[in-house]
Amino acid sequence: MTFLKRYLIPRLIQYLLVTFLGLTAVFILPRLLPIDPIQQRIAQYQTFGMIIPPDQLEYMISTLRSLFGLEGTLWQQYVMFWQRLLTWDFGPSLARFPTPVSTLIAWHLPWTLALLISSLVIGWVVGTLVGGVAGYYHRSKATRLLDGAAMVVRPIPYYILALLLLILFTHVLPLLPRGGGIGIGVTPEFNLAAIWSILLHATLPALTLIIGGITEHFQAMKLIVQTSRSEDHVWYARSAGVKDSTIVFHYVIRNAMLPRITHLGLSLGFVFSGALITEIVFRYPGVGLLLFNAIMHGDYNLIMGISAISIMVITTSILLLDLLLPLVDPRVRHQ
């Protein structure tokens, strides 16, 4: 009962409040804009030499108003905005009229999810294991070498890393495709050729994300293990003659695992903004590239839709993590 009152309810309130504020920001930001999107559209049509008679212009303005959700008073617009959100309807895309925004997002989302989840998990597993072992043998030469390498690679942002890999693997050693999600002319079906093509195209973007993940988890895990190896139960096991490999994998790494699992969960929440630049550099057809194209074309509905969804995904995953953690970690439960 105290758990419910002291832990669950405050978290839920905070979750609802933050999501509400974030989505309201998505509503307010474009309305602070000095530019009128409708005038902009009409000016765009007129530059293509379209002559619009006044009654048709009137009709166009009112249609565009309802497409942008700009009808009525500010309050009515705000209510409409929430109605649309709750029915998962973000209106049509303006650059690719009349495809609905939700259809576009649904088509691009699997690419992002597959790329990110697999590379995050690979980076996490490799980084955590190597970091754990390196933390236990923290004075060996190999550890120092790895540590030095991680020191240099860690601060490199992933778009710089992506550019370096791009130069290396497509210009210096032309082994991998330069971009895109699948080869030209290959249809994404369930057959060997298509899967091979998809894997080949995902290699470079995945590699940048994996390298970044490995160094991050390596350093964090190494630090945790390095401090926990001097704890009493490890001393005891060692003096009792337990094999080193048993101590590393069964005692030390397992104990250090929990905070790392939390971290993995948190990074999965940032799926949307995480791969944005990677996708743009490699022209990978995920949500990041979709957002980039939406920005380039001034496709407001699409930008709104992607931002709203990414805010909901992040706040919800943080909430889920907060709620799951006490079930797994007795230390948090105790607090």
Next chain:
Amino acid sequence: MSGLLRDLFKDYRFIIAFGVVLALLSLSLLSIFSPFDPQRALQVPRAQPPSWQYLLGTTWLGQDVFWQLTHAIRNTLAIALIASLTSRVIALLIGLVAGYRGGLVDRILMSAGDTTLVLPSLVILILASIFLREWLRDLVNLGLLLAFFAWAWDARVIRSQVLSLREREFTRVSILSGMGTFRLVVKQYLPFILPIAFTTLINNMSWAIGMEVTLAYLGLGIDPSVPTIGNMLQVAIFRQALFMGLWWWLLAPVGTALLLFVSLYLLSVSLSEYLDPKARVQRIGLR
């Protein structure tokens, strides 16, 4: 002060990073003597490879990469400094007030902070920079916008530090001996808090540089004709420098960005190890 420097210079990572940052700073100072206006094209022959006359080659637009780079480093560092100094001031104010006053003020300030922490800052930043495009063309404004997204975490750290300081003996002694709140905070608390603010300043600079590059990459951010590291990268990619074989055009900003990020990171690691004695003991290897 000299003791602190002597201790820091025992760490080879600090020496390397300090040297690199100093070199980049002096490069940025060189921009004063630049013989070319960095924003004008066709100042020198186009697409020349690096040579003694053009140290880092020239671009397809006829700009000298070396002199352009000096301006780019200066402008990027200026954005980073504006962003991180401003956000430090905000963090200090909010952290001190929230920690010292407590109660409702604390709860409001901290929820505001948590909200900016939890929201996807990159997405919101992209949204904001689309809508504020004209305003953001000036680099000072970009620095201020970035500052708005960077104060929350530090405010939290500073607040918790103040909370623990408030419970200590010397606070009560100072209050009983008639010290005013302002003097108490400035004289007694700041010495504990400034070191934290300083290490996070370096991390924050590196974050701000990353954001500047990201926004420039997306075609947002400041006026694209003003050289910054992000804008140089963006122009080189947009003009297909690699396909034209002008690798020096792309490599100059990429290499500079690498040096900046790595050296700032090493600086912050060695500084925070110096400030946190527990980590120092570990590094020496007593355990």
